[in-house]
Amino acid sequence: MNQYDAIVIGAGHNGLTNAAYLAKAGLEVLVVEKNDYIGGAAVSRELHEGWVYSSCSYVCSMMRQAIHRDLDLTKHGLILVPYLGNVAFGDNGETLVGYTDEEANYNALRKISPHDADAMFRLHTDLARYAQLIRKTLLRTPPDPTSFRPRDINELLWLAKQFWSLGEKELYEYIRFFTMSAADYLEDYLENDLIKATMASAGIIGTALGVYSPGSAYILLHHVMGDVDGNIGAWGLARGGMGAISQSLAGALQEHGGEIRLNAGVQKILVKNQKAVGIVLENGDELYANIVVSNLDAKRTFTQCMDEDDLPPGIFEKAKNFKIRGSSGKVNIALSGLPKFTGVPNNRYVNRGGQAFVGSLETMERAYDDWKHGRWSKDPFIESVIPSAWDPTVAPPGKHWMSNFVQYCPSQLADGPWTPEKRNAFGQTVVDKIERYSPGFKDLIVHMEVRTPHEIEAEVGLTEGNIFQGELTIDQLLFNRPFPGYAQYRMPVKNMYMCGSSTHPGGGVSSACGANAAREILMDLRRSNTVPVDDFYDE
Amino acid sequence: MTMSESNTITVDPFEGERPKETHFHARMAVLNIRENWAAWNGYKLANYFYDAEYEYFCVRNGCGTYDICGMQKYFVAGKDAEAMLNRMVTRDISKMNVDRVTYLVWCTDEGRLIDDGTVFKLGHERFMLTCGSPSLAWLEKSCYGFKDVSIVDMSEQIAALAFQGPTSCEVLKRMGLEDIHTLKPFGIMHFPFAGSEDKPLMVSRTGFTGDLGYELWIKPELALEMWDSLYAAGEDYNIQPFGEAALNMARMEAGFIMPLMEFNETLKTVHFRHDHTPFQLSLDWLVDFKKPHFNGRAALLKEKHDGAEYTLVKLDIEGNKPAEECNVYSDEDCENEIGYVTSAMWSPAVKANIALAMVKTKYLKGEIWAEIYYNKELRPYKKVARCTIKEKPFWTHPRSRATPPLPY
Numbered sequence: 018m019n020q021y022d023a024i025v026i027g028a029g030h031n032g033l034t035n036a037a038y039l040a041k042a043g044l045e046v047l048v049v050e051k052n053d054y055i056g057g058a059a060v061s062r063e064l065h066e067g068w069v070y071s072s073c074s075y076v077c078s079m080m081r082q083a084i085h086r087d088l089d090l091t092k093h094g095l096i097l098v099p100y101l102g103n104v105a106f107g108d109n110g111e112t113l114v115g116y117t118d119e120e121a122n123y124n125a126l127r128k129i130s131p132h133d134a135d136a137m138f139r140l141h142t143d144l145a146r147y148a149q150l151i152r153k154t155l156l157r158t159p160p161d162p163t164s165f166r167p168r169d170i171n172e173l174l175w176l177a178k179q180f181w182s183l184g185e186k187e188l189y190e191y192i193r194f195f196t197m198s199a200a201d202y203l204e205d206y207l208e209n210d211l212i213k214a215t216m217a218s219a220g221i222i223g224t225a226l227g228v229y230s231p232g233s234a235y236i237l238l239h240h241v242m243g244d245v246d247g248n249i250g251a252w253g254l255a256r257g258g259m260g261a262i263s264q265s266l267a268g269a270l271q272e273h274g275g276e277i278r279l280n281a282g283v284q285k286i287l288v289k290n291q292k293a294v295g296i297v298l299e300n301g302d303e304l305y306a307n308i309v310v311s312n313l314d315a316k317r318t319f320t321q322c323m324d325e326d327d328l329p330p331g332i333f334e335k336a337k338n339f340k341i342r343g344s345s346g347k348v349n350i351a352l353s354g355l356p357k358f359t360g361v362p363n364n365r366y367v368n369r370g371g372q373a374f375v376g377s378l379e380t381m382e383r384a385y386d387d388w389k390h391g392r393w394s395k396d397p398f399i400e401s402v403i404p405s406a407w408d409p410t411v412a413p414p415g416k417h418w419m420s421n422f423v424q425y426c427p428s429q430l431a432d433g434p435w436t437p438e439k440r441n442a443f444g445q446t447v448v449d450k451i452e453r454y455s456p457g458f459k460d461l462i463v464h465m466e467v468r469t470p471h472e473i474e475a476e477v478g479l480t481e482g483n484i485f486q487g488e489l490t491i492d493q494l495l496f497n498r499p500f501p502g503y504a505q506y507r508m509p510v511k512n513m514y515m516c517g518s519s520t521h522p523g524g525g526v527s528s529a530c531g532a533n534a535a536r537e538i539l540m541d542l543r544r545s546n547t548v549p550v551d552d553f554y555d556e
Numbered sequence: 557m558t559m560s561e562s563n564t565i566t567v568d569p570f571e572g573e574r575p576k577e578t579h580f581h582a583r584m585a586v587l588n589i590r591e592n593w594a595a596w597n598g599y600k601l602a603n604y605f606y607d608a609e610y611e612y613f614c615v616r617n618g619c620g621t622y623d624i625c626g627m628q629k630y631f632v633a634g635k636d637a638e639a640m641l642n643r644m645v646t647r648d649i650s651k652m653n654v655d656r657v658t659y660l661v662w663c664t665d666e667g668r669l670i671d672d673g674t675v676f677k678l679g680h681e682r683f684m685l686t687c688g689s690p691s692l693a694w695l696e697k698s699c700y701g702f703k704d705v706s707i708v709d710m711s712e713q714i715a716a717l718a719f720q721g722p723t724s725c726e727v728l729k730r731m732g733l734e735d736i737h738t739l740k741p742f743g744i745m746h747f748p749f750a751g752s753e754d755k756p757l758m759v760s761r762t763g764f765t766g767d768l769g770y771e772l773w774i775k776p777e778l779a780l781e782m783w784d785s786l787y788a789a790g791e792d793y794n795i796q797p798f799g800e801a802a803l804n805m806a807r808m809e810a811g812f813i814m815p816l817m818e819f820n821e822t823l824k825t826v827h828f829r830h831d832h833t834p835f836q837l838s839l840d841w842l843v844d845f846k847k848p849h850f851n852g853r854a855a856l857l858k859e860k861h862d863g864a865e866y867t868l869v870k871l872d873i874e875g876n877k878p879a880e881e882c883n884v885y886s887d888e889d890c891e892n893e894i895g896y897v898t899s900a901m902w903s904p905a906v907k908a909n910i911a912l913a914m915v916k917t918k919y920l921k922g923e924i925w926a927e928i929y930y931n932k933e934l935r936p937y938k939k940v941a942r943c944t945i946k947e948k949p950f951w952t953h954p955r956s957r958a959t960p961p962l963p964y
Contacts, residue, residue, distance in 0.1 A: 086907040098617045246904045414792035
């Protein structure tokens, strides 16, 4: 069969979500995937026997609960397990232990700064106010501010009402917040550098900005607004690795009759009379569909899978200039035992959760300087987690693996293209830094998967290896994502849609982009909506 | 002696008043860093040790231990033991094989539920009955007319530990319990332990979490040694003690009933019909009218014929506000009350707002709405949410029934 109601390009979690909702509405859906495995950046891979890496994304807090529940992802094998404890390491040997328990956390902060321990309540309250507002927009289609359609006007009014409900002072603060740097934002609250640096680190993850760059405050919010079962700011691990999320979505898709084809990279989206009519696979096969949905990032979709001539004027340029810069690497390390960290209590609730090698605000800014100069950071910020300490299924008993997210790592080096040697040297930089805080770490290493933006782009398909499918700065958020005028998942070519993180609400394993796009598609097809509305703990 | 003279209290003026420590207390006290203790039949029992939700996830993801020393345990022995028990309980236990366990309930002559529990068939004329509340008086009363039956309260002489979760079988194997994977659900095996060849460790494949799990039974002298051995084996399998809070979450997802939540023991119920019958609790499958006469038979037969006034159902409730202690209605305006929620929670595993509720049977086919009250920063809110009846447990996993259990 080569004719479908809808073809979704890319079996990442948003593509699968989109397809599942279309299939649930009764459409005949095909998902095509270039790799011989599904998952995109939500993937579990056994690259060394017995160890299962979450090769790309590694923790989860934005997954829309309403979707998990609605598609019955638990039945399809998904369990999200929260992990406990975080340790931040400073440059001078100081450590900051973070707890989920409010009182324990307060006591830990007090040991470093009584002032900041108190101030943290105000900071978290303010962040929670901003976060709850953004959270409400996740499973909604952004309004077009220039449109006079009743739906857009209603949605704009709704959005305005949400903002107004903050109160006058907070409204001003919020608008300021969107343009601030993480470090400047925190300056008003905190005094201790390690605490500031620890909080600010969430503002640079996955983004080509520094802690002092305007716009990084929002990224911070993007990383703390999620929740696990209503525990705002908590992070969970998917049992079996992040691939369990994609697998469960695939299970839901197949339950509703959808189909997935592997080893089916797309060469081109077929357009006839300004309408998308199908795709051409890399092997030359042509497949036809009434609807074509791209889960690829905006740049890749328009500049690599479409002819410039098939697009209305300006779109190709917009896509070419879409801000999607590679800034992060990922080093997955299989270990023969649990690493021990200097200055961390030997207590299971804190010594095996998350580790943040933050150094200081200064160190993180210098790390950004290296990136600007086309080098990977000599002294990078690393955010780590040891999933095997919580999930018995991802490493042999007693063995572990550590996920290390590394900021910064450029997609293009100043001294020429990436080579395996340079990639290994990047990996060594990461290992050396961890060894500083965990003497003996190197001796535990059994296997390593080093991923620079080069590998991430080559394997996952994300342009420049940008984890968000495009920077999360205000010029590319909400009704500006991916481009102004095209934020409602419909693309410039008729019958063509986008459903990946290049669309609202952006990066993160949330399933929201895919679900939102499905709702729009079903509306256009005059089918009844299958996508649930979001539910909130703090409605 | 005043406190100022010494910080050491040599004579405890409240001796005997404090909750007793169970046979595992020495180990649990070290791990109970939040010092949050409840009590069960006079024994200290942790509400949680560190974080209730984390402990709950150990049961769903790794494995956990739950102290059941507070459970009441009675040896019922003698030629008439089986006949006496079969007369007391509503289920037919006459076909039980040795080394099997069965879940059951017992009622008054009026068919009202006294308690639920499990019977272990330890030998041809030897049974162990376990239950949540002290039941010696009722057991002795139930012996009336039976010649050869003895009741011995073993509650303090047996240390017992529930051990539940997907990795539990693997850990027991590591602990040296050979062939544990061949143990079927509701089966019993005996193992040598601590150098003793007389198999002092009894393991039953039973539990209260709806997942793979076991219960370990041993004499108190070996309790700590067993704990240490189990925890050494479980080190790499996410072993963790869990408290009552986590147990309550797991059992609710499994759809199991709890005294003082789903049912009020009839012998402790003052108000007319505030107690329950097995039919009301959807325990029809525990009542066997084919067996000889048993307590409550006539009344239950009548109820089966007439239909129970209330039926316990599993509800999936829209939204995410747990419907704790709320009434349910047949209409969204909440004008016609048709029942009440017995327990409710947000299920982290299933990502659903779940509840068990007693609903008037005649309204089961219609709409059900819950009137939920919740509090947001001191201000109370009300929400009316649609409820859907679920036939199956909210959580279940094939490994809980498979022998050998499926890989974790």
